[in-house]
Amino acid sequence: MTDRETNTADILSRRSRALGPTYTLFYDEPLHIVRAEGVWMYDAEGRRYLDAYNNVPVVGHCHPHVVDELTRQARTLNTHTRYLAEQPLELAEKLLATMPREIGNIIYTCSGSEANDLAVRISKAVTGGTGFIITDYAYHGTTDTIAGMSPEDGVPLGPGVYAIPAPIGPEGIAKFGDRVHQCIERMQAANVRPAALLVDTIFSSDGVVSHPPGFLAQAARNIRAAGGLFIADEVQPGFGRTGDHMWGFARHGVIPDIVTLGKPMGNGHPVSALAARPELLDVFAKHTRYFNTFGGNTVSCAVALAVLNVIENEHLIANARSTGEYLKHGLTKLAQHHSGIREVRGAGLFLGVELGANPAARLPPRQETARIVNDLKRRGALVGSTGREGNILKIRPPLTIVRAEADFLLSVLDQSLGAEV
Amino acid sequence: MTDRETNTADILSRRSRALGPTYTLFYDEPLHIVRAEGVWMYDAEGRRYLDAYNNVPVVGHCHPHVVDELTRQARTLNTHTRYLAEQPLELAEKLLATMPREIGNIIYTCSGSEANDLAVRISKAVTGGTGFIITDYAYHGTTDTIAGMSPEDGVPLGPGVYAIPAPIGPEGIAKFGDRVHQCIERMQAANVRPAALLVDTIFSSDGVVSHPPGFLAQAARNIRAAGGLFIADEVQPGFGRTGDHMWGFARHGVIPDIVTLGKPMGNGHPVSALAARPELLDVFAKHTRYFNTFGGNTVSCAVALAVLNVIENEHLIANARSTGEYLKHGLTKLAQHHSGIREVRGAGLFLGVELGANPAARLPPRQETARIVNDLKRRGALVGSTGREGNILKIRPPLTIVRAEADFLLSVLDQSLGAEV
Numbered sequence: 091m092t093d094r095e096t097n098t099a100d101i102l103s104r105r106s107r108a109l110g111p112t113y114t115l116f117y118d119e120p121l122h123i124v125r126a127e128g129v130w131m132y133d134a135e136g137r138r139y140l141d142a143y144n145n146v147p148v149v150g151h152c153h154p155h156v157v158d159e160l161t162r163q164a165r166t167l168n169t170h171t172r173y174l175a176e177q178p179l180e181l182a183e184k185l186l187a188t189m190p191r192e193i194g195n196i197i198y199t200c201s202g203s204e205a206n207d208l209a210v211r212i213s214k215a216v217t218g219g220t221g222f223i224i225t226d227y228a229y230h231g232t233t234d235t236i237a238g239m240s241p242e243d244g245v246p247l248g249p250g251v252y253a254i255p256a257p258i259g260p261e262g263i264a265k266f267g268d269r270v271h272q273c274i275e276r277m278q279a280a281n282v283r284p285a286a287l288l289v290d291t292i293f294s295s296d297g298v299v300s301h302p303p304g305f306l307a308q309a310a311r312n313i314r315a316a317g318g319l320f321i322a323d324e325v326q327p328g329f330g331r332t333g334d335h336m337w338g339f340a341r342h343g344v345i346p347d348i349v350t351l352g353k354p355m356g357n358g359h360p361v362s363a364l365a366a367r368p369e370l371l372d373v374f375a376k377h378t379r380y381f382n383t384f385g386g387n388t389v390s391c392a393v394a395l396a397v398l399n400v401i402e403n404e405h406l407i408a409n410a411r412s413t414g415e416y417l418k419h420g421l422t423k424l425a426q427h428h429s430g431i432r433e434v435r436g437a438g439l440f441l442g443v444e445l446g447a448n449p450a451a452r453l454p455p456r457q458e459t460a461r462i463v464n465d466l467k468r469r470g471a472l473v474g475s476t477g478r479e480g481n482i483l484k485i486r487p488p489l490t491i492v493r494a495e496a497d498f499l500l501s502v503l504d505q506s507l508g509a510e511v
Numbered sequence: 512m513t514d515r516e517t518n519t520a521d522i523l524s525r526r527s528r529a530l531g532p533t534y535t536l537f538y539d540e541p542l543h544i545v546r547a548e549g550v551w552m553y554d555a556e557g558r559r560y561l562d563a564y565n566n567v568p569v570v571g572h573c574h575p576h577v578v579d580e581l582t583r584q585a586r587t588l589n590t591h592t593r594y595l596a597e598q599p600l601e602l603a604e605k606l607l608a609t610m611p612r613e614i615g616n617i618i619y620t621c622s623g624s625e626a627n628d629l630a631v632r633i634s635k636a637v638t639g640g641t642g643f644i645i646t647d648y649a650y651h652g653t654t655d656t657i658a659g660m661s662p663e664d665g666v667p668l669g670p671g672v673y674a675i676p677a678p679i680g681p682e683g684i685a686k687f688g689d690r691v692h693q694c695i696e697r698m699q700a701a702n703v704r705p706a707a708l709l710v711d712t713i714f715s716s717d718g719v720v721s722h723p724p725g726f727l728a729q730a731a732r733n734i735r736a737a738g739g740l741f742i743a744d745e746v747q748p749g750f751g752r753t754g755d756h757m758w759g760f761a762r763h764g765v766i767p768d769i770v771t772l773g774k775p776m777g778n779g780h781p782v783s784a785l786a787a788r789p790e791l792l793d794v795f796a797k798h799t800r801y802f803n804t805f806g807g808n809t810v811s812c813a814v815a816l817a818v819l820n821v822i823e824n825e826h827l828i829a830n831a832r833s834t835g836e837y838l839k840h841g842l843t844k845l846a847q848h849h850s851g852i853r854e855v856r857g858a859g860l861f862l863g864v865e866l867g868a869n870p871a872a873r874l875p876p877r878q879e880t881a882r883i884v885n886d887l888k889r890r891g892a893l894v895g896s897t898g899r900e901g902n903i904l905k906i907r908p909p910l911t912i913v914r915a916e917a918d919f920l921l922s923v924l925d926q927s928l929g930a931e932v
Contacts, residue, residue, distance in 0.1 A: 353804055372532055
């Protein structure tokens with residue numbers, strides 16, 4: 091064995107001893123990553139990979155401004171929200187300024203799961219309902235309650251949770267509002283009072299659905315008419331990734347009751363939040379106080395402020411739009427040469443490429459997608475896969491990606507699609 | 512108004528506008544903290560306060576080694592557990608080395624709430640049960656499920672959750688094991704299968720109960736005999752604070768099925784974990800995978816490793832024992848001069864001082880305790896209060912506290928107890 095193989099074998103065996111068996115790894119041959127910078131990650135041998143998998147390092151890996159602010163604040167003060175401090179207020183004001191004025195309050199949490207879990211607690215307290223509608227391959231998080239709203243993870247739906255088909259394809263999109271309505275009727279027939287419709291506004295796990303803008307509006311109206319809330323899960327699409335707006339819901343012209351934020355918020359630092367209409371939190375506050383030890387601490391807020399400043403100062407939403415369009419156009423052109431590509435979807439730098447079977451290699455869509463993901467890694471690009479059939483490439487590079495890097499991604503994907511198997 | 516008052520009024524008004532009404536502040540006159548170092552926090556006017564409230568900055572505020580490791584890793588790589596990396600393995604191995612060999616696996620999460628919530632998910636999956644036993648003024652976290660196991664927060668118990676009296680006073684302690692047994696019988700009579708007994712091993716919110724070591728053992732045996740698990744919530748007592756061992760459960764000679772870690776783990780950085788017997792996770796893994804985006808990221812693990820190294824290198828468990836004994840002895844001496852002190856409890860640097868009424872000022876115990884907490888702040892020391900009657904001072908300085916600082920705390924407490932009201 092080479093040194094590298096010895097080292098990888100050693101890490102794998104230590105990992106299987108010390109970590110729980112619930113952990114999984116990417117790739118047939120797992121990657122040992124040791125450093126990262128901008129859009130690039132580097133393995134233990136010094137090979138570099140374009141990171142188009144991850145929507146977490148939104149301003150690029152190890153962005154110096156973000157690291158500097160993290161360091162500065164960590165050297166000065168890390169404390170919680172039961173003392174007065176500037177950082178959580180400045181961050182809340184900056185976040186709220188990016189949202190419709192109806193959304194007036196922020197509550198800080200540590201992960202997207204915690205933000206969605208709190209949104210559920212608030213929905214139940216405010217509506218008196220227990221019924222939740224989600225899409226049927228959604229992912230919203232890992233807490234006991236939210237795992238029951240995350241069918242992607244394969245666990246049974248929780249009590250009061252109803253799954254409807256995701257808005258996939260023209261018919262699915264056209265029918266989405268009606269399906270919410272029909273689900274409410276089923277719920278009411280079972281004497282379950284609707285609490286909320288919870289959707290990821292770009293349907294990441296369901297397979298990336300972005301167009302036409304506006305199709306979510308009817309669904310939101312329907313849940314509201316039944317006394318429920320509309321929760322926009324922005325954990326994956328948020329922070330400018332869709333290229334039009336800061337938030338995915340804005341593309342649909344809807345104003346949510348609750349918005350949840352997570353993954354990219356701290357560029358990797360564990361910080362998340364919930365934004366809501368103040369009148370809802372007034373009701374919730376009559377039921378309970380809410381304190382989250384790490385949520386809204388001065389360091390996490392300084393980091394999230396730095397991320398917002400970089401998004402603004404480096405014009406990353408505009409880059410998500412322009413480089414995203416460039417990349418999408420390139421993918422659409424690839425589709426003309428590769429019959430394996432069924433459809434290219436998405437907005438900004440949140441793109442989905444639906445793949446079909448590979449008849450020459452006798453691979454059905456799921457296996458062909460897994461082959462492409464592993465082959466892309468060998469060629470130096472990291473992308474994920476998603477969807478109920480596991481046949482959608484999920485492409486989400488840092489918003490700092492430039493055209494030459496997009497060209498590299500297109501070129502290796504072209505090679506992978508055309509490779510002999 | 513002075514500049515300081517203007518500034519505080521401004522921050523208060525921004526806070527009530529931007530943050531939700533579920534937020535609360537400490538103190539009749541809230542503190543605006545701007546920096547901290549070691550055991551001291553500094554307000555906007557430069558006044559310093561001995562921080563004996565907080566069990567989070569366990570190695571002292573802004574510890575240089577922890578900040579350096581945070582910075583170093585944040586500059587190098589912040590990524591998740593789906594790639595191979597050294598940091599999560601090294602941390603897991605180091606944590607497991609502090610635990611009985613029966614506890615063999617670590618799963619990373621971001622907050623104590625997430626760790627307890629995952630412990631509940633695992634307990635349900637492994638036992639097939641839905642019944643949980645907690646103490647009647649416990650606090651275990653804020654998720655939808657865990658809030659229902661945290662009566663301190665005033666929300667109703669969740670489905671399947673049974674509260675028993677905390678082991679307060681000699682009779683309460685002696686009867687604790689029996690009460691668990693009787694609760695299991697009530698549960699079974701209601702056709703609820705026991706899943707777990709979940710206790711904070713120093714009963715922080717119930718009012719701090721540390722002695723005699725060993726009293727938890729019978730309770731743990733009883734839940735196991737009924738097919739349930741014993742979950743040791745070490746979020747508050749863990750990481751050496753009790754002065755005898757790294758973990759509170761070790762004082763009781765019990766080996767838990769699941770251990771949850773949180774608050775001090777990253778000295779303020781959002782990181783937490785769950786440790787468990789591998790055979791339990793083998794069963795859980797058959798039900799579901801578990802992935803937590805921020806949990807176990809390379810930066811959080813580097814920070815937690817730095818905290819463990821400081822605890823070891825600066826001999827902080829020994830200091831928790833010796834300075835803790837010194838402080839407890841001083842408090843016991845104060846009790847001889849101040850009839851307002853009913854009892855001094857606790858182990859290491861996790862101390863509880865139960866207060867009675869102040870007859871001269873006609874203040875019942877809860878109000879007298881609130882008076883002391885606010886008066887101590889004016890005299891430069893920060894302590895919390897807890898317990899069902901709100902009459903227990905909760906004293907938890909960083910484990911780096913030295914005798915001169917303990918003397919300062921004793922001296923201001925002496926003044927507060929004797930102050931004319």
